[in-house]
Amino acid sequence: MSNTSELACTYAALILHDDGIEITASFLLSFSTCFTNVNVESYWPSLFAKLCQKKNIDDLIMDVGASGDAAAPEEVKEESEDDMVFGLFD
Template structure:
């Protein structure tokens, strides 16, 4: 994976996390702000990916354990 491809991946995740539509222009803006250069086709490829797939569906967050699940019983109770 090239640096440009990886940077576009992160830019796509940033945009999706903020609820901002993923566009090649916005990906390029993030890359410029981070001073990262990449091949000109990567941002448009990631934009097309985001049009076809919901980026948030591709990210699985681990389920957090709840204190309520142990029913008040500890290991040494």
């Protein structure tokens, strides 16, 4: 049930944002229950509304799939032949 509630709130938040409507807990709850026929657990709309007030939704959409390391990738060090030489007793 929890995953369904999260998904309903996610879609509701995206649709409200796309239409330029303020994302509030009451809008999320009413939109989720009216259009998706999902009984949303009561805490999800307020959590999503707080998240949407603190974060830029456009940035969240554009950063999907990007990891924290994507902004600063490390250089890959090539191994030299010296690194691959093994002695008999190494």
